[in-house]
Amino acid sequence: MKWIHQLRFLLRPFFGRNRVHQEMDQEFRFHLEMEREKLRAQGMDPETARREASLRFGCVEGLKEEVRDVDGVGWIEKLLSDARFGIRVLRSNPVFAGVAVLTLALGIGASTAIFSLVDGILLRPLPFEDPEELVTVWADLSGIDGPVQEWLSFPNYEDARGSGLFEELGAYFEWQGSLAGDGATQALQGIQLSPEMISTVLGVSPILGRGLLTEDGRDGAPPVALISQGLWDRLFGSDPGVLEMTLLLDGTPYEIVGVMPTGFTFPNLGGGFSAQLLDQEVWLPLQTEGLPQDRGDAFIRTLGRLAPGISVEVARERLLQLGNRLSEEYPEANTGVTYSIFPLQKDMVQAQEEGLWVLLGSVGFILLLVCLNLANLLLARGSARLEEMAVRSALGAGRRRLIRQLVTESTVLAVLGGGLGMLVAYLATDLLVSMAPEGTPRLEGVGVDGRILLFATVVTLGSGLLFGLFPAWRLASGNLQGDLASGSRTSEGRGGARLRSGMVGGQMAVALVLLVGAGLLLQTFRQLSRVDLGYDPTGVAAGFIGLNGDRYPEAVDRIAFVTELEGRVSALPGVEETGIVSTLPLSGLNGDVGFQVEGRTPPPPGQENISWIRRITPGYLGAMRIPILEGRPFMDADNRDQEARVILVNETLAERYFPGETAVGKRLNFGDPDDPTWREIVGVVRNVKNFGLRAGSPNATYFPYAQVPNLGLFITARTTLENPESLIPALRGELAQIDEQIALAQPGTMEGMVSGALAQERFVATLLTLFAGVALFLAAVGLYGVVAYNVALRTREMGLRIALGADGGRITRLVLGKSMFLGVSGLLIGLGGAVALTRFMEGMLFGVRPTDSGVLAVTSGLLLFVAGLASAIPAWRATRVDPARALKAD
Amino acid sequence: MLVLQILAHEPMHGWGISERIQGLSKDVLRVTQGSLYPALHRLEKRGLLTSYWGSSRNNRKAKYYRLTGAGEKSLGQEAEGWERFVAAVQGVMGGV
Incomplete structure (x- = not known):
């Protein structure tokens, strides 16, 4: 009950603000009237009574504010007024506001878009019943230098299935066949699976008809099939009478018993990377009788649901024991063979996991760069606003009040940037999904929804605080009265200058880390594309x-x-x-x-x-x-x-x-x-x-x-032929001439397959290179800002130097020396950071080590070059200072 | 504590409370009447009072304040603390 009371007070600022005001008015008015009547009853004339009543009551507006503070509606009014003021300040400086909002929108939008990929593919639970209970079981051949995830032989599968660890452990194969019908024969793909798999293990029901039953898997049972909603639409025009029809698959009639909903995809793993490419349109019951009973003959893939109360760890332990026992019992086939077990979700996204985290980390860095740039800009602008702050402070604004005003301003920026960023995220997410390699698992679930928007909101407010709080604190904590007295227009303290330089150094470092990461991936991509395939895929x-x-x-x-x-x-x-x-x-x-x-x-x-x-x-x-x-x-x-x-x-x-x-x-x-x-x-x-x-x-x-x-x-x-793909229709035609019940499946070119094998690397490398470029640009802008600002501050000094005979080279060296110092320190920190962070992407690399000297040298050189470029313009400007003007300026 | 004590007898509106305070304390405690309101709202926020709109004796709409359970408890504690304080002061004064 207590919290409901508190909640009422918490929510009141948002919903009941007007009501609170009215009630207060009414309450005070009532009091004044009562007092007036009392006084009049004591014989005062009306006018005196009214005045006396007001006098006794005190300052109405002041009391109202006090009560508002008590009721918790005061802060929102201050916030709104601060925000209104903030917007006015921003509108008075549209270039700054525009740059800030745009870079923020890009940073927040990109982070949100990448997060939507990470969330949809890695984090969100699978669309099955109690997905955390779903596991895959494999043969573990690591004991004999084989893979950890290999197919199981049928008897080894049966032993695992009968271990009591699973509510059900099903087996499946990919199925490819030809569908003969009224028109041309077409290739059809699907999964052949234990009949219990869809209903018991995954817990998904058909939208029409029934699921597969255990009887359907018995030897000699009439052949039945579940079809996809897509196939139902395409072939049968969504006719509910489909349940009485048959499909002629590879020449055998299958009775259609049910239609699975759109979006249902069996989590097909272990057929190599092409498994994910399989279009599932039919699901057929697997008849296990008659399968080879040889323990050395491995061909089974599994998907199961753990029995109640059994954890993956327990199951792993017990399966290892079972594996050891089988190795002793059947030494010829099972020596060095045991079981491995994985949570389904983890298993599905193994290939994508590392790359996605690297991308998310990278956009995080970009956002950090954006925030540092903004903090830098705010600091610089803040120096120019010192006078304003000093005046406000002199008029009685407390330090907390000033900080709050400044943070509110930066939050206004962040909210504008975040709002635009969400728009960017919408577009970028669609773009990413269309760019993602074919066969990326769970891509269909990636999209911007409430979860993603919540993430964007948190990121927005977080970055608003990040880039706003620090400059605000610095600005408000200075000796403001002294500043007002000095009357200097720009008087950034030494501390401020050092701080801004430090931030720029940090930006250089972050940019270098991203550059090195991108460089390593590009080198990996190059090495992979140059791998000797052993054949010539062209044509x-x-x-x-x-x-x-x-x-x-x-x-x-x-x-x-x-x-x-x-x-x-x-x-x-x-x-x-x-x-x-x-x-x-x-x-x-x-x-x-x-x-x-x-x-x-x-x-x-x-x-x-x-x-x-x-x-x-x-x-x-x-x-x-x-x-x-x-x-x-x-x-x-x-x-x-x-x-x-x-x-x-x-x-x-x-x-x-x-x-x-x-x-x-x-x-x-x-x-x-x-x-x-x-x-x-x-x-x-x-x-x-x-x-x-x-x-x-x-x-x-x-x-x-x-x-x-x-x-x-x-x-x-x-x-x-110029394009080998154009041969495919002719291949189809010849095939139909020989046997019209066979269709050509998975037609393509060898070049396409090789390129498909590189798709994941290409995707991650492209994005990371893009991010590194953006990071480099942001760092360069940051450096330019600081150097240009310093040059502007030292205009008089430069003028004096030139007047005293310093030539252009000397001045250039003076300016460049400082920025190069920043660049090189950032570089050194960045190298350390790169070495520390790139080992997390070691698994993604091929033919290049994380500390590859070539990559480090090239990226460092690039960083220094861009740093030089960014400071060259202000340096040039410094040499053009007109001494006469600079000295007369003040 | 004064406000709580006054409201312990019956629910009352702001003006009534201020009248009662003046009357009870025989005009010793004389503050601007309005300063009562922030105090009332503060007590309400702490959950010691609740308020409702009712009609006053001459049939006008007024905001009434009423003691809550927590308010009664708090009054009991404060009254006890006050009595102890008074007793202590009296002890000291009497001892001189």
């Missing part, structure tokens, strides 16, 4: 084709399909070479197998030789321009003859297993050791960056497609 178009196992059951069917496709594509105008590969570099699709080297003892469990495998047609190496280093490429004969057991290996495998000798002619075995099928290495090819530009190139083996023909394949075609 290559590619697309994915998924064959239906029911319609292409035998190897001969698949080989026939591939042969016809290659024949047709190579006959297309503009096509130089074409080939098929099972896993295109950077596509995110990969598969590995264990192997043995002929004549060597098999390695102990946990140390198996592993190689990534690719199935290719002979044309592939030519189409991609992957060089043969030794031996020969595949021939057409290798692709026809199932008995020709030949393979190609990459440099890594050749060097690791056959150091100092030739790998050509050696034989490897990829199967069951009891049934050896030895395959002869006929050639060694250049390492290809398959897993991303930063990743190394582990062992890789190429098989002729015809010897192990699989269902998922990529067609690649090197073309002489």
Whole structure:
């Protein structure tokens, strides 16, 4: 109850101000009337009674103010009057106000926009039920130099699922297929998942129909599908009768049982970076019966909900125990293999986290620079207002009152800047979202809303205090009477000058930190773009084709399909070479197998030789321009003859297993050791960056497609066409000629894929470079301001010096010397700051260390150059001082 | 304390309180009447008084002040403190 009472008093200034005034009037009037009547009853005449009553009552207006103060409505009136005065002061100096408001708007707008990215991607809870309970479980192969997040084998997944740690732990795969319908066959993407996943784990319901049921995942259950609202609109015109219809996916009819709401995306992770690019339009129940039971065969990705009362830490501990037990029980497959578990939200945004924090830190620095600049301007302006302050102080304004007046003025500035900044934030957020790399997770949730505006408000008021309080305090604390007496127009104390110089040095330092950060990222970007890919991406178009196992059951069917496709594509105008590969570099699709080297003892469990495998047609190496280093490429004969057991290996495998000798002619075995099928290495090819530009190139083996023909394949075609993308319609056409139920999925160019692999780096580096440029500019403006101001103050001194025979060079040196001193001290502090801060971005760097001397030298040079430029103008002006005028001025 | 004591008997408006103070203290405590109001508002803010609009005896709208529970408690404490003070002073004076 007490707080309601207090609240009433707190809110009254805002809502009940007029009422309070009226009530007070009425109360006082009542009192005066009563007193008057009393006096008249005592026999006084009306006029005397009125006067006497007023006299007894005291000063009405003074009392009113006192009561207002008590009631807490006084401060808002003072604030409003201060604010009105502040606006008047600002309007009297529109250039200053304009510059201040604009830079603030940019600083606050940029901070808010970046914060909206950070908030939407990193901070905001996922749009699922109790999202903090959602986790992903992976195989942890770090014990055998493998990744921490690797797919699970089916039995290992089942063991984790049955551990009691999870309310449900589901499995999923990406699904790509072809949808045949009335029109042309189209490629369709989606997720194949444990039926419980959407309703139980994520807690999302369809807007129409039912979700997937456990029965849908049983062996032999009729095929059913959930479709997206987008697909529902596009294909069925939002007809509610869709629930009785079927989708013909890869030739199999699926009954449509439900429609998922717009915006629902299954958090698909672990298919490499391209996983996020997958457009999800169908969700199909995963039938787990019949999945390989080999513990060495890893292909399961998981998403689960922790059981009530189980924390991620507890689950991690218990999964480690389970992993150890399984390693003992199944040493061949599970040695060195255990589980890792991550909160879903953290897992989803791993790749973005560091970059986003770096960007947020950078805009924070920019805002700091803006504030320092404004504080500097206010200090300089404040010196000019000393006289005003002195007069006000002499008229009885207390020091607190003066500070409050000045802080209110700066807050008015901040509020104007902040208001405009929110507008900037709106625009900039949209711009950022459209600029962000394709496939950035959770981008759909990024936007300016109440949370973001609250952030902007806090930032606005905070910066208002930051740049306002300090100058105000300095200004109001001086010896004001003395200043008034001295009559000097500009008399900034030594302390003020030192303070302003210090702030400029600080600005230099902050700008350098941002410059170094941007420099490191640019260098990283350069190194990554120059990475030897192992192939030539220019002029290559590619697309994915998924064959239906029911319609292409035998190897001969698949080989026939591939042969016809290659024949047709190579006959297309503009096509130089074409080939098929099972896993295109950077596509995110990969598969590995264990192997043995002929004549060597098999390695102990946990140390198996592993190689990534690719199935290719002979044309592939030519189409991609992957060089043969030794031996020969595949021939057409290798692709026809199932008995020709030949393979190609990459440099890594050749060097690791056959150091100092030739790998050509050696034989490897990829199967069951009891049934050896030895395959002869006929050639060694250049390492290809398959897993991303930063990743190394582990062992890789190429098989002729015809010897192990699989269902998922990529067609690649090197073309002489100006734009390889223009080949794609022709590829589609040829594909439809062969089988109209298959669509070309994920069509694109290799150059596009490489550029996509750099998108994240490009995004962060571009923004950081932009920020560094802005920071440099702000620091330069700050330096210019201080130097110019000093020159102006010392006009008389300069005039005297010139009159006494100092030449231009001398004067220039005098001015430049001081500003260079500032620049160099800022530089030194900035270097220290850069070394301290850039280690936080170490994970983002590639091919460059945080303390790279080249980057440090170039950025330092740039800073000094700009500092020199910023002080050159005032220095030049100093040399042009007319001694006669300067000396006569006062 | 005086105000609280006066209001302990019955709710009253500002003029009434000032009359009562003058009457009770036999015109010894004579301050400008208006200075009562900031005090009243201060007490109200501290939660010792609440106010409401009512009609005065001659049927005019007036703002009445009334003691709250907290006000009664505070009055009790202050009165006790005052009595102790008076007793102490009397003790000293009587002892001379």
